[in-house]
Amino acid sequence: MESQNKASLPVMDGLERRVASRSEGARTCDLLLRVLALVLTLAAAIVLGVDKQTKVVPIKILDTLPPISLPVSAKWHYLPAFTYSVASNAIACSYAALSLALSVSGKKGMMSIVVVLDLLMVALLFSSNGAALAIGLMGYQGNSHVRWTKVCNVFGRFCNQVAVSISLSLLGSIVFLFLVGTTSLRLLKKSK
Amino acid sequence: MESQNKASLPVMDGLERRVASRSEGARTCDLLLRVLALVLTLAAAIVLGVDKQTKVVPIKILDTLPPISLPVSAKWHYLPAFTYSVASNAIACSYAALSLALSVSGKKGMMSIVVVLDLLMVALLFSSNGAALAIGLMGYQGNSHVRWTKVCNVFGRFCNQVAVSISLSLLGSIVFLFLVGTTSLRLLKKSK
Incomplete structure (x- = not known):
């Protein structure tokens, strides 16, 4: 019995180490994704x-x-969809x-709040992307049915910046x- | 010892029953939410x-x-944002x-696919809501900066139906x- 226990110990240790290393890998990946999300949304807003x-x-x-030649400005806050996108x-x-x-502080009690807020960010960002894209495309193409003329033939640089x-x-x-x-798939795997 | 075991058995049974009843309750709630989602999205598309x-x-x-009086039609597929919303x-x-x-068939192996597809539906629906809302609001209010005139003062019933x-x-x-x-919060609770 004793020899059996001794033989199984290194196996358990190896398994635990593998689980711990996987968990550490998942945490690093989570941190990197959050940094990437921060950089991308900051750049988009700016x-x-x-x-x-x-x-x-x-x-x-x-x-x-x-006709008289007059200076006309195109600003992002003229269109509510773009204001919503920046916000x-x-x-x-x-x-x-x-x-x-x-995540860096490693407070595990906040995990449920982070999961819910991550999800709310998905909803918020996708709705603002839809709104900005709809108005941006209207600016590029116009629409003859509602008689909304395209504006990107005049304000090309402005529109390109919107696209970026x-x-x-x-x-x-x-x-x-x-x-x-x-996160959901990891939790699903853990809960099995 | 024996009496202790006998005393603990009904407690364990009660706990198991409570866990099973909670799990059954969560499944019923999940099914009802899916029926609700089906009805709402079907009604929105129609x-x-x-x-x-x-x-x-x-x-x-x-x-x-x-000016000459002519019949003019407003149709949902005239605007790409509305086509995207219907789709x-x-x-x-x-x-x-x-x-x-x-869910009704109770195939547990499909759970990870359902979790991912539920999430993709959130992204798809929120982006289409953003697009339809941006174009709908433009139809209601117009925008003097880009000279897009409102159309809902003419096509009131059409716009109301879009809003619904x-x-x-x-x-x-x-x-x-x-x-x-x-689902995420339930998995998080289970994995602890």
């Missing part, structure tokens, strides 16, 4: 938050008069920093989606 | 998918001629029916969010 372009455009004030990315970025601090911000925000939201997915 | 309004509107073809709700509805069948569909879709996406949240 790129859209500083977006502004002024152009001199010929405008017809009266039908009987020739959502700023919230997600702040939360990523907070959750990173919580939406792409960064989309990547950030995919990182949050990945965070929730991997 | 309400928007049949949305159409025709009105006689005075249109000016030439500046020198008086997303149809996908979420079909998935809700599929996941309901999987977005509300239903939003409720459906909250149900999916709730499903992912409760």
Whole structure:
């Protein structure tokens, strides 16, 4: 019996070490994903938050008069969808920093709050991406049915910056989606 | 010792029964939420998918001629955001029916796929809600900066139907969010 116990000990030790190393690996991966989410959402908020372009455009004030050239500005906060996108990315970025601090501190009691807030960030970011993309595409293409003309042929740089911000925000939201997915699958594996 | 064992048996039985009843309760709640998600997303897709309004509107073809009254139609598929919303709700509805069948069959091996697909439905539905809401609000309010005029003053019934569909879709996406949240928290509790 004693020899059996002795023989099984190194096996158990190896198994425990493997489990501990896997858990450590998962934690490192979680931390890296949170850093990535922070960087992407911060960049998305900044790129859209500083977006502004002024152009001199010929405008017809009266039908009987020739058009007058006037400077016209395009600013991100002129469209509510872009304001929502900047706000959502700023919230997600702040939360990523907070959750990173919580993860580094290793407080296990906060895990349920982090899981719920990660999920809320997925909902928040995907809804703002949908809104910004819908308005951005309308700016690129216009729509003849509702007579909304495209504006990106005039404000090209402004629109390109919007596209970059939406792409960064989309990547950030995919990182949050990945965070929730991997956590759920890990918990599912653990609970079996 | 024997009497101790006998005394502890009913306690263990009670505990097991309580755990089993809780697990059964969680399963019933999960099934009900899936039925609710199915109904809400199906209703959202139908309400928007049949949305159409025709009105006689005075249109000016030439500046020198008086406006001519012509019938103009508003249809849901004229705007890509609404097409995306109908498609997303149809996908979420079909998935809700599929996941309901999987849950009823009680196949435990499919749990990880269901968790991942529930999460993808949250992302899909929230992005389509954001897109439809952004375009819907633009239709209600218009935007003077990009010179997109509001259309809901003309097509009131059409816009109201869009609002009902977005509300239903939003409720459906909250149900999916709730499903992912409760599953994650239940798994977290189990894994402790």
